[in-house]
Amino acid sequence: MTVAMINKALRKYWIVLFFVLIPLLYALNKNVVIAKALTESLSAHGLDFSWRIVNLWLLGANIIFMLAAIFAIQRKIMPSCQSCKKGFTPNNCGVVIATKNCPYCGEKVIADNP
Numbered sequence: 477m478t479v480a481m482i483n484k485a486l487r488k489y490w491i492v493l494f495f496v497l498i499p500l501l502y503a504l505n506k507n508v509v510i511a512k513a514l515t516e517s518l519s520a521h522g523l524d525f526s527w528r529i530v531n532l533w534l535l536g537a538n539i540i541f542m543l544a545a546i547f548a549i550q551r552k553i554m555p556s557c558q559s560c561k562k563g564f565t566p567n568n569c570g571v572v573i574a575t576k577n578c579p580y581c582g583e584k585v586i587a588d589n590p
């Protein structure tokens with residue numbers, strides 16, 4: 477593994493995350509409108525909920541989707557240590573680059589330049 481590989485993975489991580497989070501942020505922005513429309517269609521089927529409760533559930537689902545997307549993209553894109561198999565995160569990539577070692581097990585991850 478090289479420093480360039482880690483930097484490339486970091487760049488890809490932020491770009492993919494940005495495009496995945498756009499629809500979720502848009503839904504978060506329109507949460508009240510979606511909740512009111514959903515409440516009306518549910519009451520047409522005989523299910524009476526307050527739109528505020530539906531709004532709260534949508535909010536919770538959106539936040540869960542966001543966290544799941546962040547962790548899934550991290551696992552998919554970021555490189556991991558060969559010895560302990562733990563994936564690096566954007567937060568500890570700086571430690572990996574500066575020390576050339578895995579922040580979890582301490583094994584050398586980036587080879588020294590000859």
Ligand SMILES: [Zn+2]
Binds near residue numbers: 559560
């Ligand atoms: Zn390790």
